[in-house]
Each structure stands twice: as C-alpha cells, then as structure tokens.
Amino acid sequence: MRPAVDQCADAAVWDVARPARPSRVAGVSLAGFRDRGLSTAGHRAIPHPAVTMALDFGADPLIVDDAAGRQRRGSLVAGLGFGPGAVRVRGESFQAVQVRLSPVIAGAVLGVSPADLDGAVVALDDLWGRRASHIREQLADASSWEERFAVTDAMLARRSRAGWPVDREVAWAWKRILAGRGRVRIDVLAAEVGWSRKRLWSRFHAQIGLPPKRAAKLVRFDHAAHRLAAGEDAARVAADGGYADQSHLHRDVVAFTRATPATVAGEPWLAVDDIAWPDRRAAPR
Structure with missing residues (x-):
C-alpha cells in the first residue's frame, strides 16, 4: 500500500491500495483505504463527479459528518457531489474499499436512482439491508486487498447485470x-x-x-x-x-x-485522490 500524505499534519494519514487490474464493470473504479491512527479530526471531502460507495470492514467504523450535522457510520453511499455544503470524513483504524460509480450505472448497482439519493450521504444498510452486512463479512474475511477487490468487483458485476440502463x-x-x-x-x-x-x-x-x-x-x-x-x-x-x-x-x-x-x-483529500485514482480523468464514465 502507498501512504497518503497529509499536507495539513505531520505524517501520512491513510494507506492506499489500488487493484492490479481495472474493474470488469465499465464506469467503476476501486481503491482501498486504511487509517493509520494518526488523525482523528477528519478531512473535508471534496465533491467528485461520481456516486461514491465506502464498503467499511475495519475494527472501527468510518464516520461521515454532513453539513446538516448528521452523522453516518460504517458502509456508506454518497450521492453525486456529496450534496450541498461541507462533508467531513474521519475514523480511527477504519478500513474500507471505496468504489466510484459513474452515475450512468449507479442506479443499476445500487438498486435506486441516483436522484433518490438527492446528493446525500446514506448508510448502505438503509439501501441493502442484510446484504450490506454480508459484503462487510466477506471483506473482513479476505486475506489481501486483491481478494477484497475481487469480491467487490464480482458483487458489482452481478448487481449491474440485474439493474436497468439509463436512456x-x-x-x-x-x-x-x-x-x-x-x-x-x-x-x-x-x-x-x-x-x-x-x-x-x-x-x-x-x-x-x-x-x-x-x-x-x-x-x-x-x-x-x-x-x-x-x-x-x-x-x-x-x-x-x-x-x-x-x-x-x-x-x-x-x-x-x-x-x-x-x-x-491544500486539502489532503485531493492529494489522496491522485494516489488512489491516478487514472481519474479516464474513469469512471
């Protein structure tokens, strides 16, 4: 894994893993994140033109605080652009596979239209119920990041085939x-x-x-x-x-x-972005 350098602190905050191969699903990009326990204040999430999933499986939960003061823990889905205002991401010792979904295929994968998210951050449990717990267990049981990426990609492929296309x-x-x-x-x-x-x-x-x-x-x-x-x-x-x-x-x-x-x-989020998604201008589409 590569350390993500925090430009606002004194050391690397997150370790970042990238899959060896692109996703089999067009419009999907994956990266793995592991907190190093060096920052608890959290970091501003910079809006991005993709629907974002964070599949949490660490000892401690990923925590997201939105602009309205609401807090979400564990596996999350963030609508296109993260909604209005500032969103902060934090958590000690969390681990997660982050998925960037093109909005063209997001509805098929999530089972709801991106419009239903209205740009907000929602708990994956609220969308998938027990299926969210099942994917968490699979990721926690995996012995490597490549195995976690394979588990995630297979799940995304199944769901995308069962969904509906956009016009x-x-x-x-x-x-x-x-x-x-x-x-x-x-x-x-x-x-x-x-x-x-x-x-x-x-x-x-x-x-x-x-x-x-x-x-x-x-x-x-x-x-x-x-x-x-x-x-x-x-x-x-x-x-x-x-x-x-x-x-x-x-x-x-x-x-x-x-x-x-x-x-x-100077936000660390953008420095991490270029480590986790070096081909971000090419995907997701």
Whole structure:
C-alpha cells in the first residue's frame, strides 16, 4: 500500500491500495483505504463527479459528518457531489474499499436512482439491508486487498447485470459533459440528442441525479480543484476552466466546499485522490 500524505499534519494519514487490474464493470473504479491512527479530526471531502460507495470492514467504523450535522457510520453511499455544503470524513483504524460509480450505472448497482439519493450521504444498510452486512463479512474475511477487490468487483458485476440502463441519450449527454470538462451548453446538448431542453433536463435529472447544468458545474469544479491542488495560479485555472473570472471560480469553490480556493488547494483529500485514482480523468464514465 502507498501512504497518503497529509499536507495539513505531520505524517501520512491513510494507506492506499489500488487493484492490479481495472474493474470488469465499465464506469467503476476501486481503491482501498486504511487509517493509520494518526488523525482523528477528519478531512473535508471534496465533491467528485461520481456516486461514491465506502464498503467499511475495519475494527472501527468510518464516520461521515454532513453539513446538516448528521452523522453516518460504517458502509456508506454518497450521492453525486456529496450534496450541498461541507462533508467531513474521519475514523480511527477504519478500513474500507471505496468504489466510484459513474452515475450512468449507479442506479443499476445500487438498486435506486441516483436522484433518490438527492446528493446525500446514506448508510448502505438503509439501501441493502442484510446484504450490506454480508459484503462487510466477506471483506473482513479476505486475506489481501486483491481478494477484497475481487469480491467487490464480482458483487458489482452481478448487481449491474440485474439493474436497468439509463436512456442512451442521457448516457451520451453525460459523456459529452465529461469530455468537455463541464464546458458545454445544455441547449446544444439537447439539440444534439434531438430532445427539447425540458425533456433532457427531466430525464437527465431523474437518471443521473443532478440537472445537466449542475452536473456540468460539478465536472468543471472537479478539474479546477485538482489544478489548484497542483499549485496552478487561480487566475489561470479560472480562465482555462471556462469561468467568467477569478471571482466566479471563487464562488463555485465556496458553493461546493464552503471553503476558499486557497484552502481547497491544500486539502489532503485531493492529494489522496491522485494516489488512489491516478487514472481519474479516464474513469469512471
């Protein structure tokens, strides 16, 4: 495993494992996390354009505190973008397999539409009942990260086959938003798929979990946040990212994270991101 360096503390906080091979399921990315017991304050979760599952199996639970003051423990599902405001992740000695699901396949895997999550963080037990406990037991019994990844991937493959696909037009619109790094006009997308703007808004929102304009803003923010974390100048990031000006970038960052661009640039979450998901620009789709 590789240690994830905490830029705000004095040592590595999480060990990170990556699978040797990509998932057999298109639109799925996996990584393993193990807390090293060096930080209990928690870290700000930076919104990402994927539905996130955390399959917890450690001695102590993964804990997530959302912007409304609610707390979730153990295995979790976070809707696209983590919902409004700041979300913090913490826990001592937790271990978890994190799954990033493209919203195109998230409904099939989860058994509920991403729109039903409404961007919130929910306990996996609330979605899957006893099946969530079963996967936890399997992961705890596994003797290696590769075995845990194999168990997780097999489960995801079974569930994705049993689920339902999104509309072809919706999947295509999501792919275009990703390819354009959020710099797309929704009326142009609607015209390209042959739908009215209203129909695209309705079907996209119902199946992806966000309205198309909000989804495009999230994708644009994701690229901007990683460029800020890489040390790039905020004015250049704003200009290249399609923001009207640096103030526009500032407002979007605050809206997604309740933190300034300078603060977000130093968040350990983004440093971990590049260790756990080195191919993040290629997946999930």
